[in-house]
Amino acid sequence: xxxxxxxxxxxxxxxCMGTSHLQTSLTEQKSALLYVFDSxxxxxxTGDSLSIxxxxxxxxxxxDTVVKNKSTFVLPLVFFNMWKQEDQAQLGYSQLENDxxxxxxxxFLQELKRSGKFVYQDNQGNIALDISVKKIEMxxxxxxxGNFLFLVFFFGYSSQTYAGPVDVAIDAxxxxxxxxxxxxxxxxxGKFRTSILSGSNVKMKDYSTAMTEGxxxxxxxxxxxxxxxxxxx
Amino acid sequence: MKxxxxxxxxxxxxxxxxxxxxxxxxxxxxxILVTDRNDVNFADGDRFxxxxxxxxxxxxxxxxxxxxxxxxxxxxxxxSGGPDALEEILYDIISAHYSxxxxxxxxQGDSLPxxxxxxxxxxxxxxxKRQRTxxxxxVQMYQxxxxxxxxxxxxxxxKLRIRQVRYGR
Numbered sequence: 457x458x459x460x461x462x463x464x465x466x467x468x469x470x471x472c473m474g475t476s477h478l479q480t481s482l483t484e485q486k487s488a489l490l491y492v493f494d495s496x497x498x499x500x501x502t503g504d505s506l507s508i509x510x511x512x513x514x515x516x517x518x519x520d521t522v523v524k525n526k527s528t529f530v531l532p533l534v535f536f537n538m539w540k541q542e543d544q545a546q547l548g549y550s551q552l553e554n555d556x557x558x559x560x561x562x563x564f565l566q567e568l569k570r571s572g573k574f575v576y577q578d579n580q581g582n583i584a585l586d587i588s589v590k591k592i593e594m595x596x597x598x599x600x601x602g603n604f605l606f607l608v609f610f611f612g613y614s615s616q617t618y619a620g621p622v623d624v625a626i627d628a629x630x631x632x633x634x635x636x637x638x639x640x641x642x643x644x645x646g647k648f649r650t651s652i653l654s655g656s657n658v659k660m661k662d663y664s665t666a667m668t669e670g671x672x673x674x675x676x677x678x679x680x681x682x683x684x685x686x687x688x689x
Numbered sequence: 690m691k692x693x694x695x696x697x698x699x700x701x702x703x704x705x706x707x708x709x710x711x712x713x714x715x716x717x718x719x720x721i722l723v724t725d726r727n728d729v730n731f732a733d734g735d736r737f738x739x740x741x742x743x744x745x746x747x748x749x750x751x752x753x754x755x756x757x758x759x760x761x762x763x764x765x766x767x768x769s770g771g772p773d774a775l776e777e778i779l780y781d782i783i784s785a786h787y788s789x790x791x792x793x794x795x796x797q798g799d800s801l802p803x804x805x806x807x808x809x810x811x812x813x814x815x816x817x818k819r820q821r822t823x824x825x826x827x828v829q830m831y832q833x834x835x836x837x838x839x840x841x842x843x844x845x846x847x848k849l850r851i852r853q854v855r856y857g858r
Contacts, residue, residue, distance in 0.1 A: 487824075487855065488823070488824040488825060490824050490825055490828045490851070490854075490855065491828070491851065492828060492831060492832050492835050492847060492848060492851045493832060493835075494835065494844065494848065497836075553823075553824070554825065661857070662856060665855055665856055665857075668855070669852075669855055672855075
């Protein structure tokens with residue numbers, strides 16, 4: 457009997473992973489920002505030459521991943537225990553295998569060369585592009601819940617984790633000059649929502665990857681939207 | 690009594706063995722050959738589809754129906770016709786002989802149509818964990834395959850591959 461109580465206690469404490477433990481588990485994971493360019497190629501380019509005079513990414517990602525507890529509920533009865541814990545994670549750049557600022561710049565340039573209608577020139581183009589990425593918002597919820605049923609000679613246990621959807625939103629200011637005149641000033645938003653990971657054995661690696669996936673795809677969305685705006689000049 | 694226990698043990702082992710054998714036989718193959726006409730479940734993150742154009746599909750039509758590891762093994766015993774580089778490479782891939790497939794790709798890969806060569810090169814680089822197969826480099830290889838789509842389903846299949854690379858499937 458005493459052993460079963462200990463088992464119940466272990467399930468109760470182990471099933472509901474603490475917020476700090478969750479944060480530690482997440483920070484051990486690393487993944488790379490990546491995506492495949494699937495926009496339509498514009499080739500050959502026509503019209504003016506275009507240069508990027510400035511592409512700035514503010515320090516918008518914290519170095520470390522932070523997990524905040526949203527709510528915790530535990531019902532520790534003798535025959536029936538249940539728990540529910542909801543946390544919210546914010547990705548830190550130390551979890552990324554590649555430099556996110558570099559990735560944003562390089563992927564934008566690649567997108568510009570792929571689907572932009574203007575001829576890209578390293579400098580002194582007729583069209584000058586100034587981009588400032590000022591905000592990255594991420595919502596990465598994780599819900600863990602479970603229960604333990606104890607009926608003297610029998611016990612049952614179940615647990616479920618729901619990670620995501622991870623929502624990422626990126627804001628950038630875009631300014632385009634042509635022959636010294638400002639021809640476009642716009643705030644462009646890139647966003648992406650991942651699917652939900654659910655099951656009794658959701659891996660922290662997959663949860664962490666979902667955050668990186670969300671960020672990668674939001675960067676892709678931002679790049680495509682900026683190039684689309686520029687193509688309309 | 691001892692004999693009975695032994696019999697029971699043998700029986701349990703036999704049942705367990707048979708179960709494992711049946712489970713092993715019906716295991717789904719990782720790589721599946723499809724054409725544009727096939728229904729592909731893009732939500733299945735564990736399956737790696739290889740889409741073939743009609744000409745290539747015709748050359749390996751017997752392999753298009755293979756869905757399990759045992760059916761892949763069975764296929765090779767009953768196949769007819771002379772050696773075909775395409776068939777040999779695809780057979781090695783679907784039967785998970787990745788280093789053998791890599792060897793054939795190195796020597797005979799040029800005979801494959803570009804859309805297939807690019808995709809299989811990327812797949813084999815990932816499977817064989819070759820040098821410079823960091824995710825970024827792999828994505829570049831898949832990007833090359835994406836930009837030379839060949840089979841109509843290829844673009845969706847490659848997007849699925851990127852997801853599989855990302856999640857380490």
